[in-house]
Amino acid sequence: EVKLLESGGGLVQPGGSRRLSCAASGFNFNDYAMSWVRQAPGKGLEWVSSIIVSGDRTYYADSVKGRFSISRDNSKNTLYLQMTSLRADDTAVYYCAKLRNSGRSQDYFDYWGPGNLVTVSS
């Protein structure tokens, strides 16, 4: 059974940093691209970032480019999202999501974690 579990969320001050982790199990983590998707309170889904299997290529939404960094440790089956220069509008539930294949444009999110709330507020 595929399982994804996010951790690391919480309350952060504006301008601060936070690192989210996503522990994966139930599938060969080394074979699939991974993503982060967020959802602000009461709002819709927003794709944040994706990373290919090797970790050599990463992709970001314009809203987080230059502030967020996605990475993965295939030896630990873990996905990360390093968030810096956090703003109030980054407040959201952050979901870790597995991509069905290598992360090409036609790919889709076939499994999601339960999500982890990040609140940016003073």
Added chain:
Amino acid sequence: QSVLTQPPSVSGAPGQRVTISCTGSNSNIGAGFHVHWYQQLPGTAPKLLIYGNDNRPSGVPDRFSGSKSGTSASLAITGLQAEDEADYYCQSFDSSLSGRVFGGGTKLTVL
């Protein structure tokens, strides 16, 4: 403002058929990129419902179906059930943004 446009809400009585539209442009749906649909039950994470425009993952009832034409796509739900009450999101890829994009979501109410 989402790149893909969905109606904010739809409703139907049990047993009825409803459709949810997803309108894009020539840089996403119209460019041939696939449309995928996700169901988000209240208080839970999204779940894959339709992939590759019209394919159902195993375990998804055949009451759910997807279609695509031109710059738009649709999700149809037949034989509406109370358990179908949820938010539904379409998703594709946009070549201008070089990233994945979602619709704003549609809240389905079963009357």
